[in-house]
Amino acid sequence: MKIKTSAPGKLMLFGEHAVVYDRPCVVTGVSSRIHVEIEKTDGHFMVDAPGVKDIRFVEETVRIFKEKFKTGNGLSIKTSSDFSCQYGFGSSSAVTVATILALNKLYGTQLSQKQIFDLGYKITLEVQGVGSGFDIAAATYGGTTYFVTGGKVIQPLNVKTISLVAGYSGIKADTPKIVKSLKLKIKSDKTKYNGIFDQITKIVEDAKIELKNSNWRKVGELMNKNQQLLESLEVSTEKLDTMCQAALSAGAYGAKLSGAGGGDCMIAIIPEEKRQSIEQTIKNVAGQIIHVTNNAPGVCLE
Ligand code: PMV
Numbered sequence: 001m002k003i004k005t006s007a008p009g010k011l012m013l014f015g016e017h018a019v020v021y022d023r024p025c026v027v028t029g030v031s032s033r034i035h036v037e038i039e040k041t042d043g044h045f046m047v048d049a050p051g052v053k054d055i056r057f058v059e060e061t062v063r064i065f066k067e068k069f070k071t072g073n074g075l076s077i078k079t080s081s082d083f084s085c086q087y088g089f090g091s092s093s094a095v096t097v098a099t100i101l102a103l104n105k106l107y108g109t110q111l112s113q114k115q116i117f118d119l120g121y122k123i124t125l126e127v128q129g130v131g132s133g134f135d136i137a138a139a140t141y142g143g144t145t146y147f148v149t150g151g152k153v154i155q156p157l158n159v160k161t162i163s164l165v166a167g168y169s170g171i172k173a174d175t176p177k178i179v180k181s182l183k184l185k186i187k188s189d190k191t192k193y194n195g196i197f198d199q200i201t202k203i204v205e206d207a208k209i210e211l212k213n214s215n216w217r218k219v220g221e222l223m224n225k226n227q228q229l230l231e232s233l234e235v236s237t238e239k240l241d242t243m244c245q246a247a248l249s250a251g252a253y254g255a256k257l258s259g260a261g262g263g264d265c266m267i268a269i270i271p272e273e274k275r276q277s278i279e280q281t282i283k284n285v286a287g288q289i290i291h292v293t294n295n296a297p298g299v300c301l302e
Helices: 054-069 092-107 113-128 136-142 175-188 190-212 216-232 238-249 272-284
Strands: 002-014 026-038 045-048 076-079 144-148 153-157 164-168 254-258 264-267 288-290
Touching: 002 092, 002 136, 002 254, 002 264, 026 092, 026 136, 026 190, 045 054, 045 113, 045 136, 054 092, 054 113, 076 092, 076 153, 092 113, 092 136, 113 136, 113 216, 136 144, 136 153, 144 190, 153 190, 164 238, 164 272, 175 216, 175 238, 190 216, 216 238, 216 254, 238 264, 238 272, 272 288
Parallel strands: 045 076
Antiparallel strands: 002 026, 026 076, 026 144, 144 153, 164 264, 164 288, 254 264
16 A cells, blocks of 8 residues: 655744744745655665655654554655755655654554644654754644744634745755754843844734735735844845845835745745736846745645
């Protein structure tokens, strides 16, 4: 029996970094997905994961399953991806969650969605050491989600399709490194960083309301404010700033980096009729447009 599953990539809409410190964020699942195919073998273990940045996410998932449910080792796993793992769309989380669902089906372990999330988060922490789990939530639940560190709150938001542009900066971000170096800075000035995180929290709470109301102009303003605070955390880059400025100059409502910063993607909320000129302006500053839509469904059988 061959089991096929897939899970969506993600874009962080609001609240990155603050969400590592017991605060909320808003994340959306994107239409580009990671696909996993699993079948039992007569004993040997094979992984063929060409689009996956770090194969340990798959291996660790299998190891934990084996330990927890006393399952066997004979497995053949193949993955494929709709997007490059360079973009920072959460390919590691998506492949982890898609592998969990495939094993869940293969072995009949009947994990609930929350158990899939918890297991995925545990694996992320084991492999990468840091992280809030927001990307695991996006891969598991899909849609647009209000999320607090570690899954303390996972609340689906009723958000319509967003007119969104995603632009890749051409540089792969090293998320664990950026998160760890910010942690050191926070230690040296807790008051300053708590103040910034309080402001980000207010933005996330306001964004939650404006997203539900489809008040895109206001959502854009909140993105700009969020970007300013990310710049004050010194996680943005000149390239990301330039791409955001380019989008704004061509009429975007708002723009910000999405994820850890240091590279990966920026996003912009736009009036749909200006899409072409905004995308062109981002290309003019050497950004690469990635075509995705928000609110993709979470992990599922294919
Ligand atoms: O770099 P990404 O796309 O994995 O996003 C990281 C977001 C952080 O808030 C900085 C870290 C986290 O795990 O929440």
